[in-house]
Amino acid sequence: MAWNIVFEPLLPVLLIAALAVPGIAALAYSAWRRARGAPWRTAALAVLVLALLNPTVRQEDRETVxxxxxxxxxxxxxxxxxxxxxxxxxxxxxxxxxxxxxxxxxxxxxxxxxxxxxxxxxxxxxxxxxxxxxxxxxxxxxxxxxxxxxxxxxxxxxxxxxxxxxxxxxxxxRKGEKDRRLRITEAPRFGIVGEPVDLSFRVDETSAGDQQAGETANVTITVDGEEIATTRATIGETTEVTLSLAHGGPNVIEIDVEEGPDELTVLNNRAVVVANGVRDRLRVLLVSGEPHPGERTWRNLLKSDPSVDLVHFTILRPPEKQDGTPIGELSLIAFPTRELFDEKLDEFDLIIFDRYKRRGGVLPIAYFLNIVDYVENGGAFLAAAGPAFASPFSIYRTPLAAILPAQPTGETTTGGYTPGITDTGDRHPVTADLPGAESEPPAWGRWFRTIDAEVDGGDILMETPDGQPLMVLARAREGRVAQLLSDQIWLWSRGYEGGGPQAELLRRLAHWLMKEPDLEEENLAASAQGGTLTLRRRTMRDTTPPATVTTPTGKTRELAMEEVAPGRFEATMGASELGLYRVTQGDLSAVAAAGPLNPREIADVRxxxxxxxxxxxxxxxxxxxxxxxxxxxxxxxxxxxxxxxxxxxxxxxxxxxQYLVHAVHQVPLLTGPVALILILGALALAWWREGR
The missing domain is CATH 3.40.50 (Rossmann fold)
Incomplete structure (x- = not known):
């Protein structure tokens, strides 16, 4: 509760002042003449002015906030x-x-x-x-x-x-804390697969704000969780390293510097770069054994991709065939076998034999041996079979038999059928979730020919309704081999009976042959987004063990994974820490960065x-x-x-x-009657005094 006096004039203050001026002048004249009643007249004027100013006692009910x-x-x-x-x-x-x-x-x-x-x-x-x-x-x-x-x-x-x-x-x-930190000074965002890229980083060691330089520290460089190099970095100076990207798509490059003496934390001893691998040109050698309707399908598919450098030959006449036709009138060139299969074979990323049949004088046995060596040393080979694969001129009757997983029986089956996905194919990334495969039978157009074969290795991904293999994938030491046991896939590209996912299937097949990580049968991937870490595991097995997650601060946690589709498992967990999460599961590993790759938060933690x-x-x-x-x-x-x-x-x-006012009470000090009595009394006293 608080009391104070406020004025709430009955007339504007300027008007009150204007009305008071003549009275003040008259009073001043009376005082100058020494009139006896001047003081009382002054009092009457003062009471009048005060009454017009309306003094009021105000009481406020306050609450302190x-x-x-x-x-x-x-x-x-x-x-x-x-x-x-x-x-x-x-x-x-x-x-x-x-x-x-x-x-x-x-x-x-x-x-x-x-x-x-x-x-x-x-x-x-x-x-x-x-x-x-x-x-x-x-x-x-x-x-x-x-x-x-x-x-x-x-x-x-x-x-x-x-x-x-x-x-x-x-x-x-604590004041004067010590810490060693690593930061990237220059890093590639893109790089050509297999080509060298330069990376620069700097290691700083600080104590109470002072830079310690001249010493060296061990630095380890890993790509996608696999160690690829170690080096010595001079503290306080920029270090440059050269490395290459192993595959297309994101490559997670991690640089770690060893822990320093009395170091505060190792959180900022690590820096991460994600470089996207881009293949310069995918060099493909396509050899067609004879013209057929599907030949143009293969050519159109490969030529439509600007990243593919296609070399295509169709065998129409063997090199030993000579006649008197002038060279200028020949429409075709002789097949450059020695140049392709002896001198430049290793320059190709993928070799495709499309309905090729063995012919005397075209490809000597030594060249087939070169192809086998090429595949076993990491190359890729795709055989699209035609009727010749079941004949005595089959390429299976060459050294290629050592790498081909399907052996022809010598029979060819004709008649309409819808290709299907096997149980293995439901799990394999090449054929899993192909558009149209969700129905039974698949919503695809029919094929009309199958080259009967017996599979003695590899995985059967596609088959006929009666169980004959249509697509077989296998590994040959370091390389990969795929066989299509039908020459009818071109019907899908023509839209026959609605067609089928030919382009998607062959794209996946080529990427699997090229060992792209996303198409690996056994694959572990991790991603962090929105504060959640998501793990994805693809496997050909029915079950998968728990994954071990290591957080940026070094804490570990085992995470069980649930099957979401045949051969695919997922798990999630919170990712509140900034930095790199490492995930391991058996021989597989993956990394994921939560937030920025090199968080500002841990750049300096002193x-x-x-x-x-x-x-x-x-x-x-x-x-x-x-x-x-x-x-x-x-x-x-x-x-x-x-x-x-x-x-x-x-x-x-x-x-x-500060306070809150809940109520206000006001009481005027000079009400009208009181003011009138005081004014009249003062005037009466003035008259009385002057009358004496």
């Missing part, structure tokens, strides 16, 4: 190092207890954590703004930030805070007061090292605006003295 102080607790990833979590909790407890003992202060505690999807780092001031969004600016007493000092959204000026109150910092950690110092000085706040001694947490005081808000051992919070 507390000031609001915010405690912002840094729970970012850098605050999870060593004893910092416990020290942060202890400091928070002490500050909250001391604030609770202060009358008239409401405490709001807000925790700031990292968002794995952004690169903003530690955003304490964004958390502060959110916590005080509903508080009037004049009620804010101040803010106390409990952090290691690595704050990445400090306002440039105090005005940007939006309130006029001190900001204080309690630093968790405790420091430098980022906060400008804003605390600008607002009158202070900084204390709470982690040095648990008992050194400063006390808390309330101070008035304009007074110092920080001392050597105390934190000051501004006292705003």
């Amino acid at each position: 507390p000031d609001v102080a915010a405690i912002v607790v840094d729970r970012s990833q850098s605050q999870e190092i060593g004893a910092r979590p416990d020290e942060t909790s202890a400091a928070l407890t002490r500050v909250a207890e001391r604030l609770a003992r202060e009358d008239g202060i409401e405490t709001r505690i807000v925790t700031a954590v990292n968002n794995p999807e952004d690169e903003k780092g530690t955003a304490l001031f964004a958390a502060l703004e959110e916590a005080l969004a509903d508080v009037p600016r004049e009620r804010i007493a101040g803010a106390i930030m409990i952090t290691d000092g690595q704050v990445h959204d400090v306002p440039k000026t105090a005005d940007a805070l939006g309130f006029d109150a001190p900001v204080h910092g309690l630093i968790i950690g 405790a420091t007061e430098k980022p906060l110092r400008p804003i605390t000085d600008a607002t009158g706040g202070g900084i204390w090292w709470a982690g040095e001694d648990a008992g050194d947490t400063p006390g808390i005081r309330s101070v008035r605006a304009g007074q110092d808000a920080a001392g050597s051992n105390w934190i000051g919070l501004r006292r705003n003295e």
Whole structure:
């Protein structure tokens, strides 16, 4: 409750002043003439003016409202190092207890954590703004930030805070902490598969802000979880390495530097780069044994891909056939067998024999042996069989039999049928989930010929309704082989009876032959997005063991995987930590980066007061090292605006003295009758005094 006197004029103040001027002039003249009643006339005029000003006694029923102080607790990833979590909790407890003992202060505690999807780092001031969004600016007493000092959204000026109150910092950690860190200075975003790419990085070692240089440290480089190189890096200098990308698509390159002496953490001893591998040109050798309707289908498919460099030959006449036709009138050239199969065979990424039949004088046995060596040393071979495969001129009657998984029986079956996917094919990435395969029978057009064969190795992915193999895949030492036991796939490309997924099937087949990771039968993949780590396992087996996940901070967890489709298993878990997650499952491994590849949050994890110092000085706040001694947490005081808000051992919070008014009571001091009595009385006394 509060009392005060206010004036609520009955007339405008200027009008009252204008009316009073003649009276004042008359009174001044009377005083100059020494009139006896002048004092009482002055009193009458004063009462009249005061009555017009209407003095009022006002009583307000007030309720004092507390000031609001915010405690912002840094729970970012850098605050999870060593004893910092416990020290942060202890400091928070002490500050909250001391604030609770202060009358008239409401405490709001807000925790700031990292968002794995952004690169903003530690955003304490964004958390502060959110916590005080509903508080009037004049009620804010101040803010106390409990952090290691690595704050990445400090306002440039105090005005940007939006309130006029001190900001204080309690630093968790130790002065002069040591740390070694690695950062990428130059990295490729793309690279040609098999071609060298350059990568530059720098190792820094700091202690209390001083750079230690001249020493060296071991650095390990891995690609997709497999170690490919080690080197010695000079601390404080840029190191360059050259490596090559092993496959198309994303290649995760990880660089690790060994732990230094008395190092704070190894979280920032690692940097990650994702380089996309691009094949320069896929060189394909297509040899057609004879013209047929499907030959153009093969050619059109391969030529439609701009990344394919196609060399295509159709055998129409053997080189030993000579006649008197002039060279200029020949429509075809002789088959360059020696150049292709002896000198430049290793330059091709894929060799396709399309309905090829063995002919004397075209390909000598030595060249078939070259093809076998090419495949066993890592090459790829695709045999699209025609009727000749079941004849005495079959390529199976050459050294190619050593790598071909299907042996012809000598029979050819004709008649319409719909190709189907085997149980193995349902699991294999080449044929799994082909468009149209979800129905039974598949919603595809029919084929009309099959080359009967017996399979003695590899996987049968497609078959006829009566169980005859149509597509067989196999490995030959380091290389891969595929066989199509029908020459009718071209019917799909022509749209016969609705066609079929010919382009998708052959694309997958070519990628499997080229050993693309996405088409491997046994594959483990990991991805982190939206704070969730997703694991995907593809296998030809019915079950799969749990996967072991190692988080960026070194914690491990086993994760069971559930089957979502034949041969495909998935699992998910939270990925709140920024950095690289490693996943292993038997001999397979995968990596996934949560948030930015090289998070700003862990670029420098040393405790420091430098980022906060400008804003605390600008607002009158202070900084204390709470982690040095648990008992050194400063006390808390309330101070008035304009007074110092920080001392050597105390934190000051501004006292705003704000209140709410619930009711107002007003009583006029001069009512009309009272004022009239006083005026008339004063005038009567003036007349009486002048009449004597």
